[in-house]
Amino acid sequence: MSENKPVRRRRRSDADRSRTAILAAAVALLDVQPDAGIERIAEAAHVTRQTVYAHFPSRDALLNAVLDELTAETLTAIDALGLDQGPALDQVLRLVDLAWRAFERHPLLLHLPQMAGQDERHDPVTERLERLIRRGQRAGEITRELPAHWLVTTLVALGHAAGESVGAGGLSARTANKTLHTTLTRLLQPT
Structure with a gap:
């Protein structure tokens, strides 16, 4: 034996x-x-x-495993950012930059169809983002006029829209990232 x-x-x-x-x-x-x-x-x-x-x-099972792998890689990079330190808005923009670097390294992320479990893959990222936004709201760095959960939902939707625009050839990755920065800054800054 x-x-x-x-x-x-x-x-x-x-x-x-x-x-x-x-x-x-x-x-x-x-x-x-x-x-x-x-x-x-x-x-x-x-x-x-x-x-x-x-x-x-199946190919879908392989694609899901690839997405799990890339999600784990991205979460490790996000955690290395030290989001609990420094101005919250700056950290949100650093997180966006990290996401764009992931798109640039892995263009397949812009071309994948909606996959099973995709929302669950977002959960760890959105949890970190919501914690960051709440910290910024408490410090007065991020608007309190809109609920943190709504801001997170909006940020994710805008990120996806920018990614889709790049994927469709409407914007370059650099222009999309710059446009996203401007949009998010205006959305998040207190009035």
Whole structure:
């Protein structure tokens, strides 16, 4: 029985490496070719299609795993910002800049259809954003005329609208980010 443990551990380790390779290949490939299929992703990961399907039963399951991976990456970067320090409005704009850097690094985020669990993926980000806005409201740095939850909802919607405009070719990423900064500053500043 103990002879099987190293074999099982090695298989698990191989499976973990395959899954990691598949996710990395999917992110890299989908950033440049958002409609890439499972076969192309398998080739990029140097695994078989069957290996991809063993980890992800469908392309949607793989896309959801990619989004989970990118969400975790983004949350780590957000937490590194130190949002509890400094002027709240400045921190909101830093968070927006971080989001734009994520779009620039991973253009696939601008091209993905609405996915299952997308709202849940936003929850940790919106919770941090709402905490930041409430801190700014308490300090008088952010308007108190509008509820914090409404401001968060509006910020997220404006961010999505800017992203959609970039994705559709209506604005460059730089112009969208600058426009978003101006809009958010005017929205959030007390009158």
